[in-house]
Amino acid sequence: MSADKTPDIDALTHPMLWRGKDLLSTSGLNPSQHTALTSGYAELDSHLLGGGWPQQGLVDLLLPQAGIGELRLILPVLQQLTQNAYVVWINPPFIPYATALGAWGVNTHNILVVRTQSHEDTLWSMERCCLSSGCAGVLAWPDERKLNIKETRRVQLAARSGHTLALFFRPISATTRSSLAELRLALRPTHSVDRLSLDIIKRKGGWPVHGIELCLAEASQTPYDLMQPLHQQLALWQKQDAQTTQQERKTVLKNGQENTVYSDFAYDMNPSESDMAANSSLH
Numbered sequence: 001m002s003a004d005k006t007p008d009i010d011a012l013t014h015p016m017l018w019r020g021k022d023l024l025s026t027s028g029l030n031p032s033q034h035t036a037l038t039s040g041y042a043e044l045d046s047h048l049l050g051g052g053w054p055q056q057g058l059v060d061l062l063l064p065q066a067g068i069g070e071l072r073l074i075l076p077v078l079q080q081l082t083q084n085a086y087v088v089w090i091n092p093p094f095i096p097y098a099t100a101l102g103a104w105g106v107n108t109h110n111i112l113v114v115r116t117q118s119h120e121d122t123l124w125s126m127e128r129c130c131l132s133s134g135c136a137g138v139l140a141w142p143d144e145r146k147l148n149i150k151e152t153r154r155v156q157l158a159a160r161s162g163h164t165l166a167l168f169f170r171p172i173s174a175t176t177r178s179s180l181a182e183l184r185l186a187l188r189p190t191h192s193v194d195r196l197s198l199d200i201i202k203r204k205g206g207w208p209v210h211g212i213e214l215c216l217a218e219a220s221q222t223p224y225d226l227m228q229p230l231h232q233q234l235a236l237w238q239k240q241d242a243q244t245t246q247q248e249r250k251t252v253l254k255n256g257q258e259n260t261v262y263s264d265f266a267y268d269m270n271p272s273e274s275d276m277a278a279n280s281s282l283h
Contacts, residue, residue: 037165040076040219043212044198048183049205053077056163058156060184062201064172066093068189069196072216074167075104078137081165082107085136088129090114090122092141119146123154130158130166137165144171153180175201 036050045051053059063070078101081087087110089096098108114129116122122142129138138159142151152168159166168181175186184202194217200209 037077037080039073041073041214042218044214047200047206047209047212048203053165054182054204055165056160057182058152058159058166058168058180060152060168060170060174060179060181060202061187062170062172062175062184063187064189066169068187069193069216070169070187072219073187073196073198073214074139075106076219077165079105079107081136082110086110086112086132086134087137087139088112088114088125088135090125090129090138090140091116092139119143123151126155126166127158130155130164131162132164133162135162135164137167139167139169141169144174147174149178149180156180156182 035055036048036052037055038052039045039048061070061073078087089111092113096108096111096113098111101111102108114125116125119142122140126138126140129135147168147170155166155168158164168179172186172188175184179202181202182204184200186199186201188197188199190197190213195213195215197211197213199211200206202208
């Protein structure tokens with residue numbers, strides 16, 4: 001006697017099957033109710049809860065070195081945030097180039113740069129800015145050697161309380177370290193200066209995603225080669241600035257007292273170095 005055939009059942013839609021995504025609606029993470037800021041990149045938005053950057057909370061951007069395209073990645077959100085509120089940069093590795101930011105639609109009148117003397121001051125400044133009603137975004141480059149998970153929690157809570165987008169720029173080695181950021185992205189350069197590779201190593205409402213490649217010109221609408229004249233102008237400015245303002249400090253002993261002697265520090269920048277310097281500052 002042949003056994004009766006078991007009727008076909010769609011296991012993925014069976015009501016007795018527990019699905020992790022069902023927690024979204026019960027934990028306040030319903031994508032339709034999650035306030036987000038579009039990243040300007042359709043592919044990236046498709047992987048983020050609510051379709052963009054969290055409008056309030058902490059984001060970790062992990063990168064091997066500064067100047068690989070991380071600023072072009074966040075240009076669209078900077079355009080949005082600076083229209084009606086301040087965005088604070090805490091200890092950026094380069095001086096923000098106002099001309100380039102303005103050309104991409106960022107309101108540079110609402111950009112503030114803060115320099116701190118210690119790691120504790122950096123965290124304090126970030127918390128205060130996050131809690132300020134006049135600040136919509138905070139970008140910070142902390143001392144990775146001193147940053148711990150409790151401090152990421154402090155910034156996360158401040159960003160949520162102040163309805164502020166907080167971004168930490170951290171080295172790629174921090175990928176293996178714990179963080180309470182809502183979103184963590186590992187960025188890597190590609191063969192093209194107009195493209196950026198990234199992995200989503202932590203996100204709300206989904207698993208990690210690897211191998212996303214974005215065309216940076218999609219959001220900025222300005223291919224890198226069209227910016228070459230601006231790059232050259234910036235490189236010349238950097239060379240002149242280095243020759244006139246950067247000085248090498250030498251300490252000598254005279255009459256039993258320590259005296260400081262300064263000598264001008266000048267160098268010649270060849271074309272390839274000029275491109276690299278411009279690329280670092282603009283990216």
